[in-house]
Amino acid sequence: MNGAGKSTLLKIITGLLLPSSGIVIKHSNPLHIGYVPERFPNLLRFTPLEYLTYMGRIQGVPVIELEKRIPILLDRLALRHAKDKRIDTFSKGMVQKIGIIQSILRKPDLLVLDEPLSGLDIQTQIELVQIMTEFKDEGITIILTYHESDMLLKIAERIVILGEGSIKRDYHIKDIDKPRMVIVTSGISEQLIHTFKGILRVSRKGKMLQAHALQEKSDHILLEILKNGGKIHSVGLHDPLNQLI
Structure with a gap:
């Protein structure tokens, strides 16, 4: 439901926003968090290779590892053909892919995605679900929001339905199969x-x-x-x- 508070909740979880009330219980150890906002900036005057290399360096990923990992992720999300084009010329779906890749350059402890399938073609949606399945199998925690796609039920263990800023329903997947x-x-x-x-x-x-x-x-x-x-x-x-x- 639009306006339910999903994006706000994700920003609080990632530490980008402070709650106006209530308490946030922090993890006992620092976490590396990968975050994909609902609207990723599309006015980046970089190529994917330039931007992703820069973001990877900020995250502390060695250059030699980035040189291997970036081409693999560009291939998996069908962006190899655009690796040397400027991001500000990309379509919404292509920009969304860049946002996803930057969040997983370094494997996160917690991956937070806000409407990750929005704007993606069906083949890329399938590939993204496969990537998230691999992360889940490695023990990485994933929190995401979505409206309609049953595709994400394949990886979900718990579904929380929000409305008007509060939890309306809370299900474990074992209860709905x-x-x-x-x-x-x-x-x-x-x-x-x-x-x-x-x-x-x-x-x-x-x-x-x-x-x-x-x-x-x-x-x-x-x-x-x-x-x-x-x-x-x-x-x-x-x-x-x-x-x-």
Whole structure:
């Protein structure tokens, strides 16, 4: 959701902004953070080779390593053909690729990406997801924001949905990989809830209860609710990525 506070949160995580309230708990050790903002500067009067070499030196990467790593990353993100062209002549997608490369010149402890797939062609999106998968396998923590692409679900372990500056939903991926049913009911007893512990997750909305159940268990649960005097107001398929549920 636009205006939810995603970009602001990422800037606080990276240390670029201080929070107006609340507490930020810092890591016990200094971290090398790779950061890709939603809008990367496009008026850079450098070529990719010049800019990335300069950024790599600032990050403390030896020149000999940069000479090997930069061409590899340019190849992976389909920018080798433009290595000697000025960045201020690039399209939005090409500039986005430069922003991604600069964030991973030195392998980070924490990689933070704000809408990383925005403006990228599908092949580059696939390659970026592959790079992030490799980083994840190496134990690198990745935090990113996105709107629509299910492609990123392949690497996600936890999904947090923000709205109006607060957390609306917080899911671990293991909780959303199976179809679930949403049962809106009332008159259900605490004893019955306890009986279904482990296969039923219940949240209260006034006098109504919203029960989330595995699809294969839903018929049995509906029958038990009715047998025990409960009322069923609606039944529908649960979409964990829809913040309105």
